[in-house]
Amino acid sequence: MERHVSTVEIVTELTRMRDISQNWRAHNAQIGFVPTMGYLHEGHLSLLRQANHENDHCVVSIFVNPTQFSPQEDLDVYPRDLEGDHAKIKETGAEVIFYPTDKVMYPPGYKTYVTVTELSSKLCGITRPTHFRGVTTIVCKLFNIVGPHRAYFGQKDAQQAFIIKKMVTDLDMDVVIRILPIIREEDGLAMSSRNAYLSPTERRAATVLHRALQNGLELFQQGSREPLLLQKALQEFISQEPLARIDYVSIVDPDTFLEPGENCQTLLAAVAVFFGQTRLIDNMTYSCDE
Known part of the structure; x- marks a missing residue:
């Protein structure tokens, strides 16, 4: 077509x-x-x-x-x-x-x-x-x-x-x-019209979002399944970036957007973070099948 x-x-x-x-x-x-x-x-x-x-x-x-x-x-x-x-x-x-x-x-x-x-x-x-x-x-x-x-x-x-x-x-x-699927820049930042607001310094800092989500995925693949522990790990990773101001970090069931059940095999890690006045969002699916 x-x-x-x-x-x-x-x-x-x-x-x-x-x-x-x-x-x-x-x-x-x-x-x-x-x-x-x-x-x-x-x-x-x-x-x-x-x-x-x-x-x-x-x-x-x-x-x-x-x-x-x-x-x-x-x-x-x-x-x-x-x-x-x-x-x-x-x-x-x-x-x-x-x-x-x-x-x-x-x-x-x-x-x-x-x-x-x-x-x-x-x-x-x-x-x-x-x-x-x-x-x-x-x-x-x-x-x-x-x-x-x-x-x-x-x-x-x-x-x-x-x-x-x-x-x-x-x-x-x-x-x-x-x-x-999400389309990303070469350094992992999710493409967004609001990326145009970022100063060069903020733009470099914003890569922490994808790196944090990747770090969470590695923990998940190593056997960490507890949503609160994954959430804490993401928060700590992002907080290492001085220009990042966290709005939320959340782990949810992607089928309901509610708190995951005990036997949930797939999790969605979702983040919203300010860099200066610019609020960016990103997410990543963590699945036992991958």
Whole structure:
């Protein structure tokens, strides 16, 4: 199904996006969808290439969603580069960029939100209490507009991906959620649009996240299965970096995002750490099968 297109249509109006999607569906074509906030990196592009490979048509949205930012967060300075994103997207085979304005997605008088309870208040939800409500609301709206058969997300945002899958299941949405592996820089740092905020010194310090997760994996492979001991080891490793300020370090069951049971054979190590004003997240799966 892979395509290479010379032009990519930038769609700003909801009705035009729906018309395109409905036309494709009328011809029994499969639609792949990658929702993003733009400033694309190789992690996003890997999702787009996979969507292009697995579907007849591919859509990417670029929308810096205001409802997932709290007032003190980085909405106004979040990096944006539509021209650069457009050039990158052309190389992936995607045919449409859905690029709506805030007023299109949240018109005057907007009052409706989608919340996955309990799961949205853990981990990232503790320090960002309204974040996941904004994520699930916008993803739900985008699914309704684009009408994809498959939607693609990265494992770096593991909690987000889990919550979206739960929303899709609970609301009987007819879309398959595909979660693809984390794409990393050569030194192990997980690719993120927010990496652009880091100073050179902070950028070097941020590699401690992957090194800590790798250290935890080695302990797991050596037989350490106790979640609290693994959590403590990760915290101590990260704390050795003076520029790192830990938000959370957590070990959870990746199938529930709850505290692991005694016989849990797979664990998810998840971390959120500040370097200066920049908050980065990362995670790694520890499995007895590996």
